Amino acid sequence: MKFNWVISGDANPTIKKTCIDLEYRLRPRITKFLLSRLDSEHLDDFSCFYFDVDIKNQWVWISEKTPHDYIEKIKTDFDNEINGSALFSVA
Structure with a gap:
């Protein structure tokens, strides 16, 4: 499982810490x-799963780098379970 951090501006130490904290919360969920x-x-093996994470909004998208058949299997419930909203999120 890989995370792509969507950061606006420079990745200063505070942002890096936020990324680490957020990953520790997201990975088990x-x-x-x-x-x-x-x-x-x-x-x-979850190595083929990619997620884009918007740090500012703390929103997670299923990346298009994730194989399409996996996206199809998880997209229905992903946003409710992970983001707490029914908005469909494939980047």
């Missing part, structure tokens, strides 16, 4: 979500 939505054959 997204992992739990993926485990609940994917077949057992896909449970051992």
